[in-house]
Each structure stands twice: as structure tokens, then as C-alpha cells.
Amino acid sequence: MEYTIRKMTVLEYPLLSDFLYEAIFIPDGIKPPPRDIIASPELQIYIERFGTSKDDFALVAEIERKIVGAVWVRIMNDYGHIDDETPSLAISLHKEYRGKGMGSNMMKEMLSLLKTHGYKRVSLSVQKANYASEMYRKIGFEIIKENGDEWIMLWQEDRH
Numbered sequence: 001m002e003y004t005i006r007k008m009t010v011l012e013y014p015l016l017s018d019f020l021y022e023a024i025f026i027p028d029g030i031k032p033p034p035r036d037i038i039a040s041p042e043l044q045i046y047i048e049r050f051g052t053s054k055d056d057f058a059l060v061a062e063i064e065r066k067i068v069g070a071v072w073v074r075i076m077n078d079y080g081h082i083d084d085e086t087p088s089l090a091i092s093l094h095k096e097y098r099g100k101g102m103g104s105n106m107m108k109e110m111l112s113l114l115k116t117h118g119y120k121r122v123s124l125s126v127q128k129a130n131y132a133s134e135m136y137r138k139i140g141f142e143i144i145k146e147n148g149d150e151w152i153m154l155w156q157e158d159r160h
Contacts, residue, residue, distance in 0.1 A: 001063065003102060005109045008058035008070060016047040016058065019070040023092035025130045045076045046090050055087055057117070059109055061102050069093035071106040073114065079125035080152050082144075087114065089124040091132075103132065107139050111155060120157045125150050 008015075020038050037043065050056050053074060061069035073087035080088040089110065093103055114122060124141065126133045127150050141153035 001097075001100060001102075003061050003063045003068070005059055005061050005106055008060045008072070010051055012060065012067065013047075013050050013058070015060075015067060016050055016070060016072060019072075019092040020047050020090070022094060023090055025127045025132075027127075027129050042078070045078055046072075046074070050074065057087075057110065057113055059106055059113065061093065061097070061106055063097075068097045069102055069106055071103075071110045073110065073122065079147075079150065080123040082121070082123045082152070082154060086121045086123050086154075087119060089122050099131075104135055104139060107135070111139070115157060122155045124153050126153060 017038055020043060021035055024033065024037070026032050038047075050058070050072070055073070055075040057074075058070060058072035060067045069092060071089065071091040073089045075084060075087050078088045089107075091103055091106060093106075111122065124136065125147070126136060129149065133151060133153070136153050139155065140159065141155045142159075143151045144154045145152040
């Protein structure tokens with residue numbers, strides 16, 4: 001499957017709300033939450049006024065001019081927050097494109113982009129039951145904290 005990973009344009013930032021909803025981990029057999037859950041303050045911090053901070057970066061995966069995935073970072077007090085210098089990462093792919101290596105490549109591109117901007121660390125929060133946690137580990141994220149049924153994971157440049 002051929003795809004392109006590129007910077008998200010300002011006009012595409014509104015798509016982040018769709019990808020934010022897609023990023024919510026829903027275990028098998030559990031009914032998905034209503035779409036308006038993303039209006040909650042703890043989720044809005046991922047996308048509200050995205051692009052207005054120097055620490056906001058977003059990439060998309062595109063197939064035949066259709067955006068099928070997004071990875072974005074910003075410094076925010078979210079579930080994966082570590083400190084005020086470390087961006088938190090969110091990633092989401094439409095279901096039919098998961099498990100094909102696209103997410104790993106998007107993450108690697110984002111880490112590379114962040115390195116060029118001088119960032120040495122990136123954090124994220126992931127539910128322990130989420131299969132993506134294994135992908136994060138393979139890329140070099142390490143579990144630094146356990147929070148109920150979630151892990152906070154950290155990637156550090158000096159370890160890679």
C-alpha cells in the first residue's frame with residue numbers, strides 16, 4: 001500500500017477532531033463513546049487552537065489524496081504530561097489502515113521532525129490493553145509510570 005507522510009497544513013487542522021475521536025482506545029466488546037466526548041476539556045487540550053504554539057507539530061498519512069492518519073504533538077497538561085518542555089504525542093489511523101506499519105512510520109517521521117527542532121524527549125499515554133503500546137516500545141518508548149490501566153511512556157533521544 002503506497003502512502004505519503006507529510007506535514008499537515010493549517011487548512012487541515014480541523015481534521016484533528018476526527019482523528020482525536022479515532023484515537024480513543026475502545027476495547028473489544030465495548031460500545032464506542034458518543035462523538036461529542038471530544039468536547040470534554042481533558043480531550044480538547046489535544047486540538048484546541050492547534051497551530052498557535054511553536055510546540056504544535058502535525059503530520060498526516062495520505063493515500064491517493066485522502067488523509068487516513070495523523071500524528072501530532074504539543075506541550076500540554078494531558079494524560080501523558082511529564083514537564084513543560086516535553087511534547088505529548090497523539091496518533092490515530094482510520095481502522096482499516098491499522099496494523100500495516102503506517103503508524104510506526106508516522107511516529108518515526110514525527111520523532112525525526114522533533115529532533116530537527118531541538119526536542120530531546122516525547123511522552124504519551126496509552127491504555128495497557130491497547131495493542132499500539134507494543135509499537136511504541138519497538139520505536140523506543142519506555143514505560144516510566146503506571147496510572148491505573150494506563151502507562152505513561154517516554155522516548156528520549158540520548159537512548160537512540
